[in-house]
Amino acid sequence: MLELAILGFLYGAPLHGYVLRRHIAALTGHVRPVAESTLYPAIKRLEKAGLLVRATEPGAVAAPRHVLSLTEEGGRELKRRLAEPAQREITDENHWFTLLAFLRHLEDPAAQAAVLRRRLAFLEEPASFFYDGDRPLRAEELDDPFRRGVLTIARATSRAELAWLRETLASLDGPGR
């Protein structure tokens, strides 16, 4: 998820680590902050894997900056990760939002639509958080107001997302043919 965000932000726009950090903090930081000691090693990993290169530049106000840019391999890897996300990236909202933030880089509308369809399939599966045996429980059946909250919120999210998915899929499929 972090690596995807790094690749996504660097795609077509070289940045140095500190700015990248603030970008990532803005994107996911309010929900799930990323520590510096996680970001810098992640950059190193990607560099070692040949997905990005760094160019040292005198710092504008302080220490020298390392301006990071994607290699061609890095660009390909970003697109591969966007086009063929692991199931976790589809099901976990944090991961999914990160993926959506950069899905435009995938350019090909058919490939974008294919990813949205995987999310659609996931949301259409009947799944709950609470069960009576195998039967998923509905919010109305719960006494516990907190568990009822979970279902109420999840249902609202699901509805909004299904509507958006169907609309967006229609416009991705439509104009193309």
Place this chain on the structure above:
Amino acid sequence: MLELAILGFLYGAPLHGYVLRRHIAALTGHVRPVAESTLYPAIKRLEKAGLLVRATEPGAVAAPRHVLSLTEEGGRELKRRLAEPAQREITDENHWFTLLAFLRHLEDPAAQAAVLRRRLAFLEEPASFFYDGDRPLRAEELDDPFRRGVLTIARATSRAELAWLRETLASLDGPGR
């Protein structure tokens, strides 16, 4: 998050590992599956910390079961974690839902309300995923349909949750006085 789920499920209801695993899978598994190799070490950690004890029982159909039950210390620790969650438990929806699933065990309505108020404060902060400098962008300002989706979905979730929070807080505060 996993440890909270274990403590929560065991509170007042001894279970063996395999059933616990299925409970956890039902609760969060569709979004974020938990590997066996994560669960069993987590049980050991909690046991080592004196929060739970195990009693071996002949297996009903297969290998012997380890029936797990909370110690008194375990019950106190559950309540402590519910009453004083780390900020991550408040902001990350996955963690938050897990917390909500067991918040009823906190019994004291004032303590429950205090936790809900922390979430309320978090949701009321103006925060976005995308910025123009420091200014949070609204869905309508984005060209990118995928980023617009993120904001649309997040807004729907936020609305539903705010409504539920206010309603639930009112009923927690109300009858008590």
Place this chain on the structure above:
DNA sequence: GAACAATACCTCGGTGACGATGTATTACGT
């Protein structure tokens, strides 16, 4: 002019999570 905050990068130790793999038993289909 002395702190302090912000910029800018880095390392280290600890730990929680995961995939792969192992062990043993019972039940079921073929």
Place this chain on the structure above:
DNA sequence: ACGTAATACATCGTCACCGAGGTATTGTTC
């Protein structure tokens, strides 16, 4: 009789992540 699935538990190596701490420079506040 044989393979597969489900039950039930466990270990091992690897790795991402985190908090704490470190280094150095510039700009701002008292």
